[in-house]
Amino acid sequence: MARKNRRDAIIEAAAELFAAKGFRATTVRDIAEEAGILSGSLYAHIATKEDLYLEIVRRAAQDFSGAVGPLVDERGDAPVKLGRMIRAHLGVIDRSRAWARVYLDDDSELSEATRVEARRLRREYERLWDAVLQEGMASGQFLMADESLTRLFILSALNGIIRWYRPGGRLSIEAVADHYVQLVLRVLKAD
């Protein structure tokens, strides 16, 4: 929470609201109120409501890539790396729930241009996962009949968490991550 200016507060408020109610159901008046200003004043800081969405997706993409990306090149074999990546990915979901939700949901209510950019950012992130899956396949530690299908299966399972996990529930995110790492390694026949 370094420099926290008004613009950041607006984006933060929008992320929470988009995550909770969806893009369309969130009004610029909701966002302004949450940020402590009036809706007209919002436009001194942003161009459009849709730009706000894009900014959230970009920051979330950075969160995920920043947490998971460096792990691809760290020491360790593919199963170990994948375990770290899963923990990091679920960690971001846990710490940045609202941002993650906006980022992971392909919101169909937006303009094509916005959706294309959001999709591009997600695809770029997915390549990190491909890299490690391929590494494990090359080393013979992962068994996959169809790599891209397997990646989709795994990432869908992981991202599903955002639909049911609530902090303070029966399991901590770390406990969930421990379980999920095991399940994913089973999928890959790696244990």
Next chain:
Amino acid sequence: MARKNRRDAIIEAAAELFAAKGFRATTVRDIAEEAGILSGSLYAHIATKEDLYLEIVRRAAQDFSGAVGPLVDERGDAPVKLGRMIRAHLGVIDRSRAWARVYLDDDSELSEATRVEARRLRREYERLWDAVLQEGMASGQFLMADESLTRLFILSALNGIIRWYRPGGRLSIEAVADHYVQLVLRVLKAD
């Protein structure tokens, strides 16, 4: 496609539009146009836009339960049954894409009452999967450290399909189902 009255046509149109654009971004004028009438005339057949949503969720829940439910009591051991259920589940997603999408997405733009009912229907459906998972655990054919976590993992992976599968792509839904059955059985250490 038995009796196909105007009301059914309206619900069908709404399902396609809600799936494509979301509940909020779909207007009653969109729905009416798709059904070939004017928006005011819609209200001779429905009470509110939200009722339309509920009706779609109810029919989709019936689709899934009708296709998967009977398989729980059929002949065969748990792994065989689970394989059949996965194929049936993906079959519904394939044949009733729009309905499935509306049903599977917990739309946060709706009233509490509506969301509670939709959640109830989804929970009821999930119990079918719990039954078979428990059967496999009892027979020693499935290995799970945490049954409910494993169910969430598996169903998230399966339902993720609705976000990427498009008919006419590289793989048929049957081919995807074949792969996914194998991956799920691996998760359960059942092969």
Next chain:
DNA sequence: CCTACCGATCGGTAGG
């Protein structure tokens, strides 16, 4: 950042 407001569009209704 506020006041004051815009044109457009929304879900839904009355009366036929």
Next chain:
DNA sequence: CCTACCGATCGGTAGG
């Protein structure tokens, strides 16, 4: 099922 319309609310702007 249409015509005609309602009050409310929407994203965004002008002028300060």
